[in-house]
Amino acid sequence: MTIRExxxxxxxxxxxxxxxxxxxxxxxxxxxxxxxxxxxxxxxxAIQKEPELSYSLTRRSNLVAVVTDGTAVLGLGDIGPEAxxxxxxxxxxxxxxxxxxxxxxxxxxxxxxxxxxKTIYHISGxxxxxxxxxxxxxxxxxxxxxxxxxxxIPVFHDDQHGTAVVVGAALLNALxxxxxxxxxxxxxxxxxGSAGIAIGRHLLRLGLGELVMVDRAGIVARGxxxxxPAQAEMADITNPRDLHGSLADAAxxxxxxxxxxxxxxxxxxxxxxxxxxxxxxxxxNPTPEIMPDEALAAGARIVGTGRSDYPNQINNVLAFPGxxxxxxxxxxxxxxxxxxxxxxxxxxxxxxxxELSETNIIPSALDKRVARAVADAVIEAxxxxxxxxxxx
Numbered sequence: 001m002t003i004r005e006x007x008x009x010x011x012x013x014x015x016x017x018x019x020x021x022x023x024x025x026x027x028x029x030x031x032x033x034x035x036x037x038x039x040x041x042x043x044x045x046a047i048q049k050e051p052e053l054s055y056s057l058t059r060r061s062n063l064v065a066v067v068t069d070g071t072a073v074l075g076l077g078d079i080g081p082e083a084x085x086x087x088x089x090x091x092x093x094x095x096x097x098x099x100x101x102x103x104x105x106x107x108x109x110x111x112x113x114x115x116x117x118k119t120i121y122h123i124s125g126x127x128x129x130x131x132x133x134x135x136x137x138x139x140x141x142x143x144x145x146x147x148x149x150x151x152x153i154p155v156f157h158d159d160q161h162g163t164a165v166v167v168g169a170a171l172l173n174a175l176x177x178x179x180x181x182x183x184x185x186x187x188x189x190x191x192x193g194s195a196g197i198a199i200g201r202h203l204l205r206l207g208l209g210e211l212v213m214v215d216r217a218g219i220v221a222r223g224x225x226x227x228x229p230a231q232a233e234m235a236d237i238t239n240p241r242d243l244h245g246s247l248a249d250a251a252x253x254x255x256x257x258x259x260x261x262x263x264x265x266x267x268x269x270x271x272x273x274x275x276x277x278x279x280x281x282x283x284x285n286p287t288p289e290i291m292p293d294e295a296l297a298a299g300a301r302i303v304g305t306g307r308s309d310y311p312n313q314i315n316n317v318l319a320f321p322g323x324x325x326x327x328x329x330x331x332x333x334x335x336x337x338x339x340x341x342x343x344x345x346x347x348x349x350x351x352x353x354x355e356l357s358e359t360n361i362i363p364s365a366l367d368k369r370v371a372r373a374v375a376d377a378v379i380e381a382x383x384x385x386x387x388x389x390x391x392x
Contacts, residue, residue, distance in 0.1 A: 017089040018096070018105070023059070055128070055331060064103040064129045064324055066091045067120055069111060071136035072159070072194075075285055081107035084134055091133060091158075099321035099371040101328065103131070113139055117146045124151045128328045131320065132157040137194040138230045154327045154335045160198030162316035165323070165340050166362070167199050167258060167281060168206050169347035170314050173361040174302045176353065178277040180255060186210040186275070188254045190247055190289065191261035192220050192231050199258060200234060205337055206344065211238045212250045216261075219243050219250050248273070255279060259289035266290035268298035277301040283314055302358050311359035318347050318365060322374025330379045330388035339381040346377035 001009070011017075024035050033039050043057040055061040066088045070081035088105030095103035104127075108119055120130060120143075130153065132144055140157055147155040156162075175182055187208055189196045192215035200211050213220035213234050220227065221244050222235045243250060251257055251270040259266060259282040266282055266289040280300040282289035285307070292303040292310045304312035323343055327335055350363045350373060363370050382388040 011086060017086075017093045018103075051125075054125070059102060060126065060128050061331070062100075062102050062328060063127050064095060064101055064131050064328075065106050065120070065123065065127045066095075066103050066131045066133055067106045067108060068132075068134045069108050069116055070134065071111060071139070073134045078136065081109050088133060091131070094317050095131075095321055095324065098317060098368065099325040099375070101321060101324050111139075113142055113146075116143055117150075120147055121150055124153055127153060128331070129154040129156065129324050131324065132159075134159065135194075137197075138228045140194045141197075141230050148334060152333055154324070154332055156320070156323065156327075156335045157194065157198075158316055158320045160194045161202070161335070161340055162319040162323070163195045163260070163283075163314075164198040164202035165319040165343045166314050166316060166347065167283075168202050168341075168344035169318070170281065170304050170312065170362045171203065171256065171279070172206070172344065172348040173351055173356055174256075174279045174304070177356050177358060177361060178279065178301055180277070182207045183209045185255035186212070186253060187256035187258065188212045188214060188247075188250045189258045189260070190214045190250075190265065191259060192234065193260070195260040196258075197230055197234055199260065200238060202340060202344070204237065205341055210240060212243060212254070213238050214247045214250050219245055219247075257281070259283055261289060263287035264289065266295065268294060271295055271298035271300050274299070281305070281314060302361060304361065308365065312361050313365055314362060315365040318363060318367075318370050319343055319374065322346075322371035323378055325371055326375035326378030327382065329375060330382045331390050332378075332382045332387045333389060334387050335378075336381075336385055336387055338385045339378045339387075342377040342381035343374045346373045349373070 026032050026035055047053045047057060068084045068088055070084035071078045073079050073084045073087055085107050092103035092105055095101040108116055110116055135143055144155060144157045189200050192213045200213055204211055217226045220231050220235050221239050248270050252273045253275050255275045256279045261284055263284050271278055278300045279302045280295045281304045283306045288305045295303045304314045306314055
């Protein structure tokens with residue numbers, strides 16, 4: 001069987017990838033009275049007086065909602081909330097497996113931003129954090145922004161920030177291999193949607209020297225009529241030389257080429273036109289913008305993709321479990337930029353400098369050390385920036 005056929009059969013057999021398991025035993029009347037009525041009234045009344053006790057008297061302190069509207073599921077597009085459920089269940093399984101975070105999938109039947117925000121806000125009191133997933137751009141930017149304003153728990157759109165954090169870690173180590181400083185390099189990001197824009201912003205925070213964004217209509221530049229509001233904001237902080245034209249024009253002389261776009265759009269001649277020792281991250285899934293062997297043959301020094309069957313897999317699972325583990329452990333009110341930056345450096349640090357190579361710039365997605373290292377870095381950043389709500 002192919003992996004797709006095997007996956008379908010496995011999902012039929014599993015009947016779902018997660019389940020709810022009780023943390024208490026109820027074997028007699030006394031157990032029932034303590035766990036449920038009448039005893040359960042006491043924690044209810046305590047929380048009524050002091051809502052913060054919901055973190056210590058319920059599972060809220062370790063519970064994350066994984067929420068989608070099904071409009072941008074993997075590379076499948078707008079397939080609806082029910083069809084997005086297998087991905088949300090998978091995400092919950094990864095939360096538990098890699099960071100012992102209990103996560104619950106919530107698939108919402110609306111494409112209306114107001115309704116989506118209202119729905120998530122109204123259930124937020126049951127959770128310690130909200131992981132937004134597979135919501136289409138540019139709506140996802142507004143949904144996240146508005147929720148961050150009104151919720152008192154972390155709200156994190158993983159398609160944006162998880163991807164950005166791992167790309168940042170991979171780039172930090174790749175630049176060490178090729179002997180370049182991040183402030184001296186030009187990076188082109190192809191795909192000016194949610195992931196591309198988040199990657200661009202994150203790399204700039206890491207100190208990137210020059211960033212050029214490209215979308216299907218061409219280079220993101222001030223004054224272009226086709227820009228959406230999020231792209232227009234990026235035009236104001238990128239493309240300092242005011243380049244116009246195509247992806248091929250943008251790639252000339254670039255040190256780094258990142259793809260979060262579509263299969264096959266990186267051509268060998270584009271790689272050949274880049275600066276010395278090109279770093280290429282074609283991350284479209286399952287088929288990248290250029291296959292690694294083709295990119296290497298065209299002159300790329302380092303290649304990283306989203307695939308597990310090639311070296312340097314750039315996978316969100318390196319970021320989101322540890323980020324939420326850290327945010328929950330310090331009861332952070334938000335996940336801020338400093339916490340994301342700390343996460344990138346923590347991931348990068350797990351590859352000792354004497355072990356860095358063209359095929360070893362990022363830890364394995366299955367490396368169980370990563371989540372704890374990221375969590376510790378996130379907690380420290382949260383404390384330093386005042387968003388931790390637990391005693392220092």
